[in-house]
Ligand code: NAD
């Protein structure tokens with residue numbers, strides 16, 4: 001099988017490529033990635049000989065057409081992915097997440113290629129802290145940020161292309177991922193690398209916002225389960241019952257680093273900050289028999305801390321510039 005992975009030099013995409021090379025030797029992987037600030041070719045260095053890497057933009061219609069023509073399956077991870085950046089400058093989010101997805105959809109339509117669309121639980125908006133409901137595949141879309149609204153837009157395009165043009169598509173909406181190769185702008189790696197540097201973690205607002213954490217390996221095993229057995233035209237929610245508030249994440253990290261429980265700073269809150277995400281992944285589990293392997297969040301965090309300690313050469317070159325960006329936007 002010839003597989004085209006977009007965004008394969010990013011966090012989840014690179015982990016997906018590693019998993020695929022490791023477990024599916026019959027799959028011929030091509031990565032298309034524009035190597036934006038979030039992409040790092042070195043995330044793929046250990047599998048470089050096993051894959052083909054193409055540097056390019058998913059909105060480049062001619063390039064995308066030629067790559068899709070040579071593929072049996074496209075898995076689309078490429079995106080502008082960070083909410084804070086979308087609040088400072090929304091345009092790249094519209095360009096990549098909407099126009100880029102449109103460009104891919106037109107190519108898979110022309111060449112009749114199977115397509116899996118990677119999306120987020122943020123398309124559903126947020127939940128109250130005490131709401132007993134969780135997101136399901138039938139929760140109405142209600143995105144809050146420029147990031148989540150462009151992801152919601154891309155999902156809508158996929159649904160329309162599947163229904164109107166018969167594109168062989170599936171969609172997955174996953175909760176917050178953590179694990180190796182995550183950019184240091186994101187919450188968990190930002191605090192881990194701060195702690196390695198002896199800097200106090202930064203908590204937005206009171207820190208009561210809840211995220212539903214899943215290890216990136218579990219996200220990617222679910223993506224393969226959907227590719228292997230998912231129903232065409234269907235949406236699957238991916239989650240591992242990992243609800244934790246940000247304050248507790250910071251406290252756990254402080255404990256792992258042997259630091260006092262109050263050794264962190266409250267900083268300016270994110271405008272429009274979603275309160276809580278929570279996924280009901282029953283469809284994925286009952287229909288496709290998927291289960292997560294990383295069910296102990298603290299153990300997963302410890303392994304992630306160990307990874308960042310052992311791979312300083314990977315994150316160090318972008319740490320100072322990332323913190324300078326936060327300083328300019330007042331989130332320090
Ligand atoms: P990331 O920011 O780490 O990586 C994105 C990758 O896409 C980078 O390698 C970047 O260079 C590439 N890219 C960006 N614009 C491009 C363009 N125009 N053309 C080609 N490549 C381009 O993102 P991530 O956290 O790995 O997220 C991957 C996907 O998973 C996204 O679609 C995101 O919406 C979705 N998702 C992420 C999470 C999460 O917790 N990180 C959760 C659910 C869903």
Ligand code: DAU
Nearest residue numbers: 081082083120121122175176185186187202203204209246
């Ligand atoms: O839910 C899935 C989404 O999870 C994905 O679609 C996004 O691509 C991904 O970035 C992530 O979005 P969040 O906005 O939830 O993730 P982030 O890591 O930016 O923040 C997680 C929580 O931590 C959020 O409530 C904001 C808070 N936060 C974040 C940073 C960077 C802090 O308190 N301090 C920080 O320094």
